[in-house]
Amino acid sequence: MRCPECGSTAIIRDYKRGELVCSNCGYVIDENMVDFGPEWRAFDADQRNKRQRTGAPIKYTKPNKGLVTEIDKYNRDIRGSKLPSKSQSQMYRLRKWHKRSSISSSMERNLTIALSELSRISSTLGLPNNIREAAALLYRKAVEKGLIRGRLIESVVAAVIYTKCRQYGIPRTLDEISEVSGIPKKEIGRTYRFLKKELGVDVPLTNPIHYVARFASELELSGEVQEKAKELLGEAITKGLISGRGPTGVAAAAVYIAGVILGERRTQKEVADVAGVTEVTIRNRYRELKRELGIKIAG
DNA sequence: AAGACGAAAGTGGTTGA
């Protein structure tokens, strides 16, 4: 699907608000959207199997990727004739170990818990499916490398979501993820850094531009303001005003300035609230941007 | 009266010895 406004394919489904939004320009494509997710919740694999009414394509968000080998209990070959007794005892042993290795392994149990937490968090944050899948894959890698030991499953889940959100350019702040996962920000950050090091994931610096659309739409600012804010940020980036600064603060200041320039003023406090920073930070960034970019505020 | 501005002190996390 493409955004009718700017042609971008970066469309985000915001289930919380029931909106289909273009993440590039902030254009709301559809409102009153239906959430196609399940209406039920499940807390373990058993409940899920009982409640799920449809099958699924191959997915990393399923503990066994949706692919299972089953060894049935009838000692027959493909034509239905009995197996020789030597093969029968072999099949018996195969069944035993197949069961032990796949169903009751701690890794599978771990994944089951983790994946249900992962889907809960990503629903609450309104994350698209490709991120969920990517996060699930990353988590799987972490489990396979034995990096979970000694860590809360939930904190690793939070960390992989944070990582993937950043990689996919729809960043959520640590604060937001911390809130829905119930894991302290500090812990998520630490796990995130650990995973990054151990798994060698390459995460680009958070680009403040990615926050603009969200902040602007929460403040009900027009598309022009967003464009202006992005333009300002682009300039700021080339002048090296970003490094070392918190991306949310920079984005918030740009949105604020853009609003003032285009006559859609919001108070510093309003902007500060949606961005999750203080007015003072906005003022500091604002001052820097104003000075370095030579912006004059029209009176 | 509310918002904008900025100084000063405090906080939590990173970095380098």
Place this chain on the structure above:
DNA sequence: TCAACAACTTTCGTCTT
């Protein structure tokens, strides 16, 4: 492991609209 450090927050007084 500890101290220095930068970014950010909290708090508060003053100025502007």
